[in-house]
Every structure is written in C-alpha cells, then in structure tokens.
Amino acid sequence: MTDNTDLLQDLVQVTRDSKAFYEDAARETDDARLRDVFNRMASAKDGLIAALSNKLVSLGETPATDGTMAGDFRKAYADVRTAFSKDDSKIYVSQLEETEDRVLEHFEDALVKTDSTDVRGVLSEHLPKVRACHDEMRNLKQSMNA
Numbered sequence: 001m002t003d004n005t006d007l008l009q010d011l012v013q014v015t016r017d018s019k020a021f022y023e024d025a026a027r028e029t030d031d032a033r034l035r036d037v038f039n040r041m042a043s044a045k046d047g048l049i050a051a052l053s054n055k056l057v058s059l060g061e062t063p064a065t066d067g068t069m070a071g072d073f074r075k076a077y078a079d080v081r082t083a084f085s086k087d088d089s090k091i092y093v094s095q096l097e098e099t100e101d102r103v104l105e106h107f108e109d110a111l112v113k114t115d116s117t118d119v120r121g122v123l124s125e126h127l128p129k130v131r132a133c134h135d136e137m138r139n140l141k142q143s144m145n146a
Contacts, residue, residue: 004119005061007110011123012052012064014106018099019045025092034089037140041096044133048126055122090144097141100134 019042026038053063107130111123 004114004116005056005059007114008052008056008059008119009061009064011106011110012049012056014103015045015049015052016064018096018103019049021096021099025096029089029092031089034093037136038092038096041133041137044129048129051122051126055119093137093141093144097134097137100137104130104134 022038022042022045026035026042029035029038049063056063107123107127111120111127114120114123
C-alpha cells in the first residue's frame with residue numbers, strides 16, 4: 001500500500017524548491033520580461049503548494065515547510081554559474097526548465113503510485129497547470145537558444 005501522505009509531502013517539497021528558485025531568479029534578473037515570468041511561475045507554485053497542503057491537512061498531516069536538499073543544490077549550482085556568466089538569464093531559464101522537469105516527473109510518478117482516488121483527484125486537477133508551467137519554461141528555453 002502506498003503512503004499517500006509521503007507522496008504529497010514529497011510534492012510539496014519539490015514544489016517549494018521550484019517556487020523558491022523562481023523567486024530567487026526574479027530578484028536576480030535584470031530582464032523585466034523574465035522577472036514577470038518568474039514571478040508568475042512562483043505564484044502558480046504557491047497555489048499548487050496551497051492545494052497540496054490543504055489535502056495533507058485533510059488527511060491529518062502537517063505539510064512540509066521547506067524544500068529538498070536536491071533543490072538547494074540545484075539553486076546553488078545556478079547561482080555559481082550565473083556569477084561567472086555574461087548571460088545569467090539563459091542559465092536561470094535552463095535551470096528552471098530542469099526544475100520544471102523534476103516537478104512534472106514527481107507529479108506523474110505520484111499519479112501512478114497513489115492508491116487513493118481523493119489524492120489522484122487532487123493531482124489530476126493540478127497536473128494540467130504543472131504541465132503548462134513545464135511547457136512554458138521549455139518553450140522559453142528553446143526560444144532563447146534559437
């Protein structure tokens with residue numbers, strides 16, 4: 001039997017990683033257009049965290065309040081790379097696109113692993129938003145590399 005609270009906690013943490021990374025990138029970029037994109041994406045992650053946290057509370061659990069070590073390392077890596085780069089925007093977009101890959105992968109895995117129709121319902125409801133964020137960053141990365 002799958003521990004649905006562990007699945008949800010993992011998703012909260014991975015999504016918190018993503019939100020924090022977007023917030024950091026928005027503060028660091030000089031590009032107003034990218035800052036708007038990053039802030040909008042952070043806001044989308046905030047809504048997702050709230051929905052997942054609400055589900056955890058309904059299951060009698062306290063939602064995670066921080067991210068993962070892997071997320072911290074990914075952000076630190078991007079920060080170091082941008083410190084030595086002329087074009088930090090491309091680095092942030094590339095790393096954020098990889099973060100979106102990670103969030104999408106975790107959501108899709110959780111959908112397969114869960115045995116709860118309630119949890120599956122919450123994940124299915126939010127998966128289109130997760131895919132839309134992923135696709136937007138993928139497209140942005142591709143346009144910047146063209």
